[in-house]
Amino acid sequence: MEYLIELSKEAWGKYLPHISIDSVVFGFHEGEIKVLLLKMKDVEKWVLPGGYLLKEEGLDEAAYRILKERSGADKIFLHQFGVLGSPQRSQEFFKDLPDDLWHKQRFITIGYYALVDNTEIRVVVDQLSDLCEWKPLTQLPDLAMDHRNIIESAMEALRLDLNHKPVGYNLLPTNFTMPELQRLYETILNKSLNRGNFYRKIMSFDILEKLEEPRKGAAHKSPNLYRFNLGKYEAALKSGLQSSW
């Protein structure tokens, strides 16, 4: 708690008041969508990696910096999806703390979602948190304030953006198999897709490149590996992958 008060003093000088940024970091692992969460020190509550806007900093810039500081995630796809700001969203949470505490202000929070290939992320635990972990979207722990809402809005935004943003490229490792890509689509859309039709349709977009070598080592037949042709992918996304999945 000492800790918070120390940070608070610093905050009033560095940041714009009343504005926070929270990021919902999505990953895809073992066929599930996961969200990166931090466990608060001394409290059994989890929070999104969030932070504040420096006085002379752009919004996207701040979102990148915060994510870097609080989770170690770097060079990431980030997209702003909305602002949440009911007057009471955080006050109740800090009610036992002094009134001049930075955290006790009213905050408007700007929501970003981030997409990461989580095989590449090295998770860092910062000063405010005990733990930084991937939690499955379907089994979220107890979340502070309105963070569960924020996650739901982010997921909704992601679904709508599937044909307009490079979701696959950013959630999968560079090389991936067709079943992996299909499972990603099925998870985001929350419905199952016919394998043959999925294969034909995704190939018809002409955004994938097949690698020479299949993935080896596992049981069963070695699956072929693909990667996105980023140029073609982005060109195709501009007009939206016309598709009804």
Add this chain to the structure above:
Amino acid sequence: MEYLIELSKEAWGKYLPHISIDSVVFGFHEGEIKVLLLKMKDVEKWVLPGGYLLKEEGLDEAAYRILKERSGADKIFLHQFGVLGSPQRSQEFFKDLPDDLWHKQRFITIGYYALVDNTEIRVVVDQLSDLCEWKPLTQLPDLAMDHRNIIESAMEALRLDLNHKPVGYNLLPTNFTMPELQRLYETILNKSLNRGNFYRKIMSFDILEKLEEPRKGAAHKSPNLYRFNLGKYEAALKSGLQSSW
């Protein structure tokens, strides 16, 4: 200028600093999309109807209030579409004014778009403005700060929302003709549509009700009048009007 300074003093007490709200009010008139703009006093620049967030006010609530105060528009469809906030977006505009002027802070602005049937709006001019007028989207006057950008983002958002939000219901008068509805779609999508196909498709959604009486008085054949069945319209929008226009 006196004026601004007076307002500035008041503002520091009433509003949250650094946060503004700007609304792009769309109307549809004479086959064109129009935007409601205010002309600043003493300067040849136009601005969006915008304002600030009261200390204990929700975001949507503030957007409604501001629109009411600055344009007279009431009971309106409003939707938040994004946040704009490069550090220098407004400073340059007020550079000759005192540093403690409210307006000279750094602002993050929350963008809303509003849809109105502009036959119903009675435009009000507030203290800061000379004029409040509908300007065609295709011939916008000289706009202050980044307001032209904001309008473009809003229009982009509107296009994407066409199958998910009750755009037609809110931009047209209660009763309207089929050619009017088609022209609205054509304008938003910026392409022409085949009449017969448009008719069949829109009817197939089963969201329109045909009135008994056609519109009378004009030249040529009296066109039939329709109105939206709001219940059915909203139900259909939930899953999105599956359509490729």
Add this chain to the structure above:
DNA sequence: ACAAAAGTGTTAGGATTACACCCATGT
């Protein structure tokens, strides 16, 4: 007569869905 509007018909071409079949390959 003419222009605008309403409603329907038609046809070719695509896209979608839902299967099914066959092959390859690692254990």
Add this chain to the structure above:
DNA sequence: ACATGGGTGTAATCCTAACACTTTTGT
């Protein structure tokens, strides 16, 4: 042998685009 993956075939259905025809009705 069996599970997994890859790739293609196909038929029914539906959607779309493009045009055309007919009828209605004000001026």
